[in-house]
Amino acid sequence: MAHADLLARHRAVMPRWLALFYDEPIEITSGHGRRVTDGAGRTYLDFFGGILTNAVGYDIPEISDAVRAQVDTGIFHTSTLYLIRQQVELAERIAELSGIPDAKVFFTCSGTEANEAALLLATQYRRSNQVLALRNSYHGRAFATMGVTGNRGWSASSLTPVNVSYVHGGYRYRSPFRDYSDADYIRACVADLRDVITTTTAGDVACLIAEPIQGVGGFAVPPDGLFGAMKEVLDSYGILLVADEVQTGWGRTGEHFWGMQAHDVVPDVMTFAKGLGNGLAIGGVVARADIMDCLTANSISTFGGNPVSTAGARATLEYILDHDLQANAAKLGAKLLAGLRAAQQRHDVVGDVRGKGLMIGVELVRPGGTDPDPRAASLLLEETRSRGLLVGKGGLHGNVIRLAPPMTLTEEEADEGLEVLTASIAAVQAEVS
Numbered sequence: 001m002a003h004a005d006l007l008a009r010h011r012a013v014m015p016r017w018l019a020l021f022y023d024e025p026i027e028i029t030s031g032h033g034r035r036v037t038d039g040a041g042r043t044y045l046d047f048f049g050g051i052l053t054n055a056v057g058y059d060i061p062e063i064s065d066a067v068r069a070q071v072d073t074g075i076f077h078t079s080t081l082y083l084i085r086q087q088v089e090l091a092e093r094i095a096e097l098s099g100i101p102d103a104k105v106f107f108t109c110s111g112t113e114a115n116e117a118a119l120l121l122a123t124q125y126r127r128s129n130q131v132l133a134l135r136n137s138y139h140g141r142a143f144a145t146m147g148v149t150g151n152r153g154w155s156a157s158s159l160t161p162v163n164v165s166y167v168h169g170g171y172r173y174r175s176p177f178r179d180y181s182d183a184d185y186i187r188a189c190v191a192d193l194r195d196v197i198t199t200t201t202a203g204d205v206a207c208l209i210a211e212p213i214q215g216v217g218g219f220a221v222p223p224d225g226l227f228g229a230m231k232e233v234l235d236s237y238g239i240l241l242v243a244d245e246v247q248t249g250w251g252r253t254g255e256h257f258w259g260m261q262a263h264d265v266v267p268d269v270m271t272f273a274k275g276l277g278n279g280l281a282i283g284g285v286v287a288r289a290d291i292m293d294c295l296t297a298n299s300i301s302t303f304g305g306n307p308v309s310t311a312g313a314r315a316t317l318e319y320i321l322d323h324d325l326q327a328n329a330a331k332l333g334a335k336l337l338a339g340l341r342a343a344q345q346r347h348d349v350v351g352d353v354r355g356k357g358l359m360i361g362v363e364l365v366r367p368g369g370t371d372p373d374p375r376a377a378s379l380l381l382e383e384t385r386s387r388g389l390l391v392g393k394g395g396l397h398g399n400v401i402r403l404a405p406p407m408t409l410t411e412e413e414a415d416e417g418l419e420v421l422t423a424s425i426a427a428v429q430a431e432v433s
């Protein structure tokens with residue numbers, strides 16, 4: 001059978017640690033709107049959008065046409081040693097949207113590279129390799145980014161080129177401050193930040209790197225205002241705030257265009273990737289000019305900001321803005337959140353439902369308590385798939401189902417997804433009880 005053969009060949013030739021979803025992994029061969037079709041001809045409603053890479057849906061003519069027009073010039077790419085018009089235009093647009101004063105932009109091909117570049121800039125600018133990161137964070141799969149990642153399933157912190165200390169503020173549900181009010185939670189995190197700076201570092205910290213909403217960590221949402229309060233402490237030491245907006249950018253959180261805006265704070269450095277190219281490989285860093293220009297060595301990125309990716313990214317960004325997809329994310333995110341919270345009332349295998357916009361986490365627990373239940377999450381992944389819905393999975397214990405459909409989701413599709421999720425949760429509850 002062709003599919004089984006492909007899986008066997010994948011396993012033989014690709015790394016063991018390259019994660020695949022599902023007992024029988026899916027080969028996606030085409031897509032349209034919010035739906036994808038697999039090699040066996042089965043169609044699924046996609047509530048994970050790749051991994052939030054598909055910001056606006058599949059087979060969008062405006063984006064395909066922009067990419068095709070670049071391909072038709074005969075040039076996919078030469079190098080960044082020559083001027084690339086759409087790269088400059090995209091950088092101007094992102095610099096303006098970032099809210100960072102006097103901003104400059106450097107393009108990469110992924111979120112990992114964007115965060116590697118941000119950590120390089122921060123450590124060079126501050127002449128220190130001491131970094132703070134949030135517990136339960138994820139920042140990528142290369143040397144420094146895997147080093148700062150605060151989630152044991154994805155990190156290699158003992159081998160990192162930076163010294164890293166971890167602070168609270170990311171994952172509230174399993175923190176010692178879970179039952180605190182928002183104001184008390186913020187106070188506790190700020191006190192922890194001060195304590196970590198003064199007891200585990202010499203004070204000469206380069207930066208705090210933080211996801212506004214933790215992605216791989218299980219769509220963990222901190223209370224609004226947290227990072228604003230933390231930035232006051234950082235500023236008093238001259239420590240930079242690096243916002244990892246790889247998952248939270250481009251309006252996905254509904255209320256704001258960037259996740260950090262919920263905290264009334266402008267970061268010193270911001271990284272982005274995922275949804276910008278609607279699936280094309282593009283990421284980057286935005287930073288104040290004095291930080292961006294602090295490197296004295298020459299550098300290039302052979303493929304970062306290449307003409308095909310930047311053409312697709314420009315078209316995606318304008319599509320998001322022209323169709324006000326941020327507002328759609330807010331509206332349909334609220335609907336999904338309410339529906340899932342209603343399901344939580346009926347099924348105690350659901351311990352927590354949280355999210356903002358179209359970034360929603362459903363944390364599964366042993367019924368009657370709060371112990372994490374990764375088996376229930378795997379069952380829910382399979383149940384939803386068997387009903388024609390793709391969702392994501394993550395969290396420190398692998399027990400969080402993650403929902404992040406393309407931001408063009410329609411009301412009817414939200415209802416359809418909710419129906420599948422509700423039926424699947426009921427089936428999982430019956431199985432684990």
Ligand code: PLP
Binds near residue numbers: 138273
């Ligand atoms: N930062 C965050 C918050 C992410 O979620 C990810 C990927 O999931 C990355 C960085 C790394 O991005 P990439 O996989 O494009 O290297």
